[in-house]
Amino acid sequence: xxxxxxxxxxxxxxxxxxxxxxxxxxxxxxxxxxxxxxxxxxxxxxxxxxxxxxxxxxxxxxxxxxxxxxxxxxxxxxxxxxxxxxxxxxxxxxxxxxxxxxxxxxxxxxxxxxxxxxxxxxxxxxxxxxxxxxxxxxxxxxxxxxxxxxxxxxxxxxxxxxxxxxxxxxxxxxxxxxxxxxxxxxxxxxxxxxxxxxxxxxxxxxxxxxxxxxxxxxxxxxxxxxxxxxxxxxxxxxxxxxxxxxxxxxxxxxxxxxxxxxxxxxxxxxxxxxxxxxxxxxxxxxxxxxxxxxxxxxxxxxxxxxxxxxxxxxxxxxxxxxxxxxxxxxxxxxxxxxxxxxxxxxxxxxxxxxxxxxxxxxxxxxxxxxxxxxxxxxxxxxxxxxxxxxxxxxxxxxxxxxxxxxxxxxxxxxxxxxxxxxxxxxxxxxxxxxxxxxxxxxxxxxxxxxxxxxxxxxxxxxxxxxx
Amino acid sequence: xxxxxxxxxxxxxxxxxxxxxxxxxxxxxxxxxxxxxxxxxxxxxxxxxxxxxxxxxxxxxxxxxxxxxxxxxxxxxxxxxxxxxxxxxxxxxxxxxxxxxxxxxxxxxxxxxxxxxxxxxxxxxxxxxxxxxxxxxxxxxxxxxxxxxxxxxxxxxxxxxxxxxxxxxxxxxxxxxxxxxxxxxxxxxxxxxxxxxxxxxxxxxxxxxxxxxxxxxxxxxxxxxxxxxxxxxxxxxxxxxxxxxxxxxxxxxxxxxxxxxxxxxxxxxxxxxxxxxxxxxxxxxxxxxxxxxxxxxxxxxxxxxxxxxxxxxxxxxxxxxxxxxxxxxxxxxxxxxxxxxxxxxxxxxxxxxxxxxxxxxxxxxxxxxxxxxxxxxxxxxxxxxxxxxxxxxxxxxxxxxxxxxxxxxxxxxxxxxxxxxxxxxxxxxxxxxxxxxxxxxxxxxxxxxxxxxxxxxxxxxxxxxxxxxxxxxxxxxxxxxxxxxxxxxxxxxxx
Numbered sequence: 035x036x037x038x039x040x041x042x043x044x045x046x047x048x049x050x051x052x053x054x055x056x057x058x059x060x061x062x063x064x065x066x067x068x069x070x071x072x073x074x075x076x077x078x079x080x081x082x083x084x085x086x087x088x089x090x091x092x093x094x095x096x097x098x099x100x101x102x103x104x105x106x107x108x109x110x111x112x113x114x115x116x117x118x119x120x121x122x123x124x125x126x127x128x129x130x131x132x133x134x135x136x137x138x139x140x141x142x143x144x145x146x147x148x149x150x151x152x153x154x155x156x157x158x159x160x161x162x163x164x165x166x167x168x169x170x171x172x173x174x175x176x177x178x179x180x181x182x183x184x185x186x187x188x189x190x191x192x193x194x195x196x197x198x199x200x201x202x203x204x205x206x207x208x209x210x211x212x213x214x215x216x217x218x219x220x221x222x223x224x225x226x227x228x229x230x231x232x233x234x235x236x237x238x239x240x241x242x243x244x245x246x247x248x249x250x251x252x253x254x255x256x257x258x259x260x261x262x263x264x265x266x267x268x269x270x271x272x273x274x275x276x277x278x279x280x281x282x283x284x285x286x287x288x289x290x291x292x293x294x295x296x297x298x299x300x301x302x303x304x305x306x307x308x309x310x311x312x313x314x315x316x317x318x319x320x321x322x323x324x325x326x327x328x329x330x331x332x333x334x335x336x337x338x339x340x341x342x343x344x345x346x347x348x349x350x351x352x353x354x355x356x357x358x359x360x361x362x363x364x365x366x367x368x369x370x371x372x373x374x375x376x377x378x379x380x381x382x383x384x385x386x387x388x389x390x391x392x393x394x395x396x397x398x399x400x401x402x403x404x405x406x407x408x409x410x411x412x413x414x415x416x417x418x419x420x421x422x423x424x425x426x427x428x429x430x431x432x433x434x435x436x437x438x439x440x441x442x443x444x445x446x447x448x449x450x451x452x453x454x455x456x457x458x459x460x461x462x463x464x465x466x467x468x469x470x471x472x473x474x475x476x477x478x479x480x481x482x483x484x485x486x487x488x489x490x491x492x493x494x495x496x497x498x499x500x501x
Numbered sequence: 502x503x504x505x506x507x508x509x510x511x512x513x514x515x516x517x518x519x520x521x522x523x524x525x526x527x528x529x530x531x532x533x534x535x536x537x538x539x540x541x542x543x544x545x546x547x548x549x550x551x552x553x554x555x556x557x558x559x560x561x562x563x564x565x566x567x568x569x570x571x572x573x574x575x576x577x578x579x580x581x582x583x584x585x586x587x588x589x590x591x592x593x594x595x596x597x598x599x600x601x602x603x604x605x606x607x608x609x610x611x612x613x614x615x616x617x618x619x620x621x622x623x624x625x626x627x628x629x630x631x632x633x634x635x636x637x638x639x640x641x642x643x644x645x646x647x648x649x650x651x652x653x654x655x656x657x658x659x660x661x662x663x664x665x666x667x668x669x670x671x672x673x674x675x676x677x678x679x680x681x682x683x684x685x686x687x688x689x690x691x692x693x694x695x696x697x698x699x700x701x702x703x704x705x706x707x708x709x710x711x712x713x714x715x716x717x718x719x720x721x722x723x724x725x726x727x728x729x730x731x732x733x734x735x736x737x738x739x740x741x742x743x744x745x746x747x748x749x750x751x752x753x754x755x756x757x758x759x760x761x762x763x764x765x766x767x768x769x770x771x772x773x774x775x776x777x778x779x780x781x782x783x784x785x786x787x788x789x790x791x792x793x794x795x796x797x798x799x800x801x802x803x804x805x806x807x808x809x810x811x812x813x814x815x816x817x818x819x820x821x822x823x824x825x826x827x828x829x830x831x832x833x834x835x836x837x838x839x840x841x842x843x844x845x846x847x848x849x850x851x852x853x854x855x856x857x858x859x860x861x862x863x864x865x866x867x868x869x870x871x872x873x874x875x876x877x878x879x880x881x882x883x884x885x886x887x888x889x890x891x892x893x894x895x896x897x898x899x900x901x902x903x904x905x906x907x908x909x910x911x912x913x914x915x916x917x918x919x920x921x922x923x924x925x926x927x928x929x930x931x932x933x934x935x936x937x938x939x940x941x942x943x944x945x946x947x948x949x950x951x952x953x954x955x956x957x958x959x960x961x962x963x964x965x966x967x968x969x970x971x972x973x974x975x976x977x978x979x980x981x982x983x984x985x986x987x988x989x990x991x992x993x994x995x996x
Contacts, residue, residue, distance in 0.1 A: 280814060284821045287778060291822050294745060294781030295788060302749040309751070
């Protein structure tokens with residue numbers, strides 16, 4: 035359906051669209067086209083061209099306005115608009131108009147008052163019918179005139195009235211819509227207000243809870259920090275970097291060092307003394323040996339020895355030594371002491387050096403032997419007592435009879451010349467074959483050389499006997 | 502007739518001839534000696550073996566000639582059958598050959614000598630045992646493979662039995678062999694320990710014989726040096742405090758080995774060092790250092806360094822035991838660079854922990870000595886490095902200003918920044934120190950230092966300058982007198 039070119043009688047104008055143009059209506063569409071649906075509120079044109087508008091609306095969402103060819107366009111009764119567009123129309127509001135005046139089937143449209151022949155007769159019956167007819171006929175041109183004039187007036191004002199109606203209607207619709215919007219707005223504000231308030235209060239409660247929680251935690255942390263601070267300071271100062279313990283320890287170390295130094299000093303001194311004493315003893319031993327060796331240098335009554343010079347006040351120590359010593363025998367025995375290198379071969383020191391710092395060894399876990407002991411000599415006597423056997427023990431196990439028997443058997447064995455003693459007198463044994471000795475047996479029987487003959491004999495070489 | 506065959510090698514002294522002549526002579530002699538080893542008369546065999554041994558003992562070329570002459574397999578085979586004199590002489594030859602170099606020792610091992618020597622260790626005669634143990638010791642001395650070969654021959658339990666014998670010489674040699682075996686690696690040391698050697702060695706520390714003590718202490722220190730567990734095992738044998746008596750022995754090498762043993766134990770963990778300190782070991786070692794001279798001191802110095810390095814408490818214990826003066830005297834007196842380096846290192850370890858420690862070191866007036874050693878061109882590389890590190894460590898903690906003053910004047914830039922840094926830390930808080938700083942000429946010296954702007958040294962100098970009023974800083978800045986005179990020149994007097 036092409037949108038008809040705007041006729042002067044009507045202006046497609048701007049459409050007053052509202053949000054409530056029905057379910058299929060696309061809101062906000064400001065189509066400049068002048069749909070036929072609008073024809074309803076337009077004071078329809080008298081022209082034929084206006085009929086273009088009367089076809090059903092192309093827009094499917096104008097269903098409620100679609101005028102059917104049957105009913106034709108809707109026309110508001112009079113200039114007043116029939117109704118607001120805002121009013122929700124039922125989709126089949128375009129049904130055959132209820133209570134609309136039925137139009138003639140010719141489809142010419144009904145634009146004016148009912149033709150005279152459709153009107154109900156008003157007035158009298160058939161008597162005055164002729165007069166009435168004449169009256170009516172008289173009125174006819176005036177009627178035409180009147181009709182034309184009325185229509186003309188209407189048509190002249192139509193545009194203005196149409197515009198005015200449109201304005202009024204649009205304004206009213208606008209007001210209605212605005213009122214509705216305002217109402218909706220208010221409602222929506224109310225709802226949103228309540229909802230937002232609710233959400234925010236929830237959120238606020240949450241924030242308050244969190245903040246409270248954080249505050250508490252901070253407080254706890256603070257207190258924990260204080261406790262930990264004190265504890266760590268105490269712990270470190272007591273166990274890890276204990277200043278006083280360190281001081282005491284260092285003092286103890288110095289004291290211990292002093293003790294150790296003293297002991298080591300003593301040990302060194304003792305060693306030196308030992309060494310000196312050993313050297314001294316060695317020297318003395320040497321001297322003694324020399325004295326014993328050279329005993330002949332001792333002075334006698336008559337002759338003074340070399341060590342006993344008469345010009346001296348007292349004899350030389352060597353002289354005294356010579357007097358004391360025994361002459362050396364010829365063979366000098368070297369006795370090696372097996373304990374020469376033993377630990378306790380120290381003349382001055384009878385115990386080995388000990389240290390106070392060392393702790394005593396734990397006791398060896400041996401059972402302490404009990405009670406009073408027997409005299410050693412007795413024990414040894416018992417241990418080494420000689421054997422005093424009884425006669426029965428001393429005698430041998432075999433009885434004399436047995437012994438004699440054994441002796442006899444031995445004698446027989448010894449004196450046997452021949453093994454087979456109890457040979458029968460029969461010649462049972464004579465059928466024994468004589469075993470050849472290996473020495474004598476040759477390959478082809480017994481070797482006869484040495485038994486049967488002793489010389490090699492070759493009879494075929496004999497000279498005699500061949501005569 | 503057999504009397505004439507006695508080799509007369511025993512009676513000729515080798516030193517009278519020229520060296521090459523000697524070699525030539527003896528190599529030819531060796532080819533004569535060889536058949537004598539197979540002689541019927543046992544005395545000739547023994548004397549021939551002895552002669553060979555003495556020849557091989559003298560020179561490694563001769564020892565090589567012995568090896569090349571295929572004499573060793575013969576010796577080894579006949580070792581098991583002969584009497585004890587022959588065994589002794591043959592073991593002597595093996596020892597003499599094996600002592601010169603690892604290759605010769607390897608040659609000895611390849612002849613299968615180790616098993617035979619191990620069998621000799623079970624002999625009744627102590628002289629044979631001694632000779633066998635000595636030969637094994639010389640072979641095991643060279644490297645760990647040879648030691649392992651000796652251990653694989655089953656010698657270690659026999660050596661531990663030898664140690665328990667009453668003869669002193671045998672004990673000495675057995676201890677020395679155990680020491681040579683266990684020095685190469687922790688596994689070998691563990692093998693020696695597993696044979697139960699530690700208890701016997703620990704008992705022998707008390708023996709009065711000095712040479713035995715040397716070997717025993719050396720063996721224990723070779724065992725203890727490898728790991729913490731071995732050191733703990735040695736300590737559990739209750740050698741402390743008896744070992745401290747060895748530090749007072751009259752024999753120097755006993756002292757040295759005793760100090761080595763204590764050092765090897767102390768270096769592993771702080772707990773072991775603590776134990777040694779508690780037993781009074783530090784005092785004994787300090788006295789030992791004071792009484793010795795020369796290389797004998799070195800293990801003692803290192804021991805103090807190790808103990809002080811572990812923790813500040815132990816370092817303080819060293820200071821309290823009066824350890825610093827002997828270290829300073831070592832540093833000053835000793836001629837050898839490596840001992841000086843060790844002393845410097847030990848001082849650095851003592852002083853590096855806290856300002857208290859650094860003060861104790863600085864008070865001993867040892868910092869200028871360290872500095873002079875660092876700057877000395879004759880010092881070895883090692884000594885310079887060690888003194889520099891020690892100086893750095895001590896200076897970074899030292900707040901004792903009177904000791905730092907003398908250093909300001911001679912120090913090179915890299916040390917100077919530490920010194921100036923320390924001044925910049927102390928001066929802002931101490932007014933008396935500031936006064937002293939000015940009067941001793943320190944401020945003047947600081948102004949004369951040229952530092953690159955933006956470097957750490959410049960920052961320190963700025964910090965120091967900010968502690969003093971501007972006039973005095975300007976007064977001491979170089980060239981101030983010229984500036985004043987210029988001002989005098991340009992001054993227009995007001996008439």
